[in-house]
Amino acid sequence: MSKLRVAVLGARGRIGSEAVRAVEAADDMELVAALGRDDKLESLTDSGAQVVVELTTPASVMDNLDFCVRHGIHAVVGTTGWTDERLAQLNTWLSGSPGTGVLIAPNFSIGAVLTMKFAQQAARYFESVEVIELHHPNKADAPSGTAARTAQLIAEARREAGCAPQPDATATALDGARGADVDGIPVHSVRLRGLLAHQEVLLGGEGETLTIRHDSLHHSSFMPGILLGARRVATTPGLTFGLENFLDLN
Ligand SMILES: NC(=O)C1=CN([C@@H]2O[C@H](COP(=O)(O)OP(=O)(O)OC[C@H]3O[C@@H](n4cnc5c(N)ncnc54)[C@H](OP(=O)(O)O)[C@@H]3O)[C@@H](O)[C@H]2O)C=CC1
Numbered sequence: 217m218s219k220l221r222v223a224v225l226g227a228r229g230r231i232g233s234e235a236v237r238a239v240e241a242a243d244d245m246e247l248v249a250a251l252g253r254d255d256k257l258e259s260l261t262d263s264g265a266q267v268v269v270e271l272t273t274p275a276s277v278m279d280n281l282d283f284c285v286r287h288g289i290h291a292v293v294g295t296t297g298w299t300d301e302r303l304a305q306l307n308t309w310l311s312g313s314p315g316t317g318v319l320i321a322p323n324f325s326i327g328a329v330l331t332m333k334f335a336q337q338a339a340r341y342f343e344s345v346e347v348i349e350l351h352h353p354n355k356a357d358a359p360s361g362t363a364a365r366t367a368q369l370i371a372e373a374r375r376e377a378g379c380a381p382q383p384d385a386t387a388t389a390l391d392g393a394r395g396a397d398v399d400g401i402p403v404h405s406v407r408l409r410g411l412l413a414h415q416e417v418l419l420g421g422e423g424e425t426l427t428i429r430h431d432s433l434h435h436s437s438f439m440p441g442i443l444l445g446a447r448r449v450a451t452t453p454g455l456t457f458g459l460e461n462f463l464d465l466n
């Protein structure tokens with residue numbers, strides 16, 4: 217059977233360099249291009265890449281996906297910075313290239329995907345919910361894509377269950393003291409040398425709290441999800457948001 221021809225964009229970055237090694241080690245894949253900021257996107261078409269793994273920066277990802285979709289190259293995207301406007305733009309591009317698949321995964325690690333699912337399940341049963349994400353200080357953005365997605369999922373679950381807004385009578389003396397407001401859920405970002413990627417969801421009710429915590433201790437935690445995404449995206453046309461769509465979590 218022929219191997220899946222995979223290219224990595226952002227190949228010299230923290231997660232991109234790990235993805236290069238993971239693709240090289242996969243028996244069913246061939247790494248056909250490993251590109252950095254100054255490399256030409258035409259290398260993707262020249263090398264016959266079928267799937268691109270996009271691990272660059274929020275400033276670069278849209279141009280890269282525009283190129284991929286125009287050339288019918290499927291993409292597995294870990295890069296953060298997704299807004300409704302960006303998703304709408306991507307969907308417009310995809311509508312002009314009906315066979316092409318794009319997976320955007322706010323987080324590729326199974327533990328983080330489960331954290332989001334568990335938080336979504338628990339959200340309706342507690343009066344208060346807050347999200348704390350903790351990352352290395354070189355991370356480009358805050359809050360993390362995972363925390364933003366977690367907060368959105370929690371907010372949706374609470375709306376569907378008819379929950380009241382959570383109580384918070386604080387008069388803040390300093391801007392930011394209560395974190396960022398993501399769809400009504402406070403999200404706090406910690407940047408600390410020594411950390412990699414961590415998240416806690418704190419839920420509180422009368423006389424009890426529940427904490428759901430996940431720790432990515434090494435970039436290897438993201439690799440099974442990236443490889444799964446690369447194997448599945450070519451047969452899943454259109455936009456898929458979240459690795460959970462490729463997992464059987466029931
Ligand atoms: N979804 C997930 O599970 C995960 C997502 N991420 C996300 O992935 C992204 C990258 O993170 P990280 O590896 O830590 O960041 P790094 O800064 O370490 O790596 C980004 C790399 O992308 C390169 N780059 C920038 N622009 C382009 C371009 N136009 N074409 C090709 N390469 C380019 C950079 O090159 P240069 O150094 O020359 O600027 C750099 O090597 C972030 O958005 C991060 O949040 C990270 C981990 C897991």
Ligand SMILES: O=C(O)C1=N[C@H](C(=O)O)C[C@H](O)C1
Binds near residue numbers: 296360
């Ligand atoms: O930049 C990182 O490191 C990570 N980025 C993603 C995010 O913003 O959620 C995924 C993970 O948290 C690591």
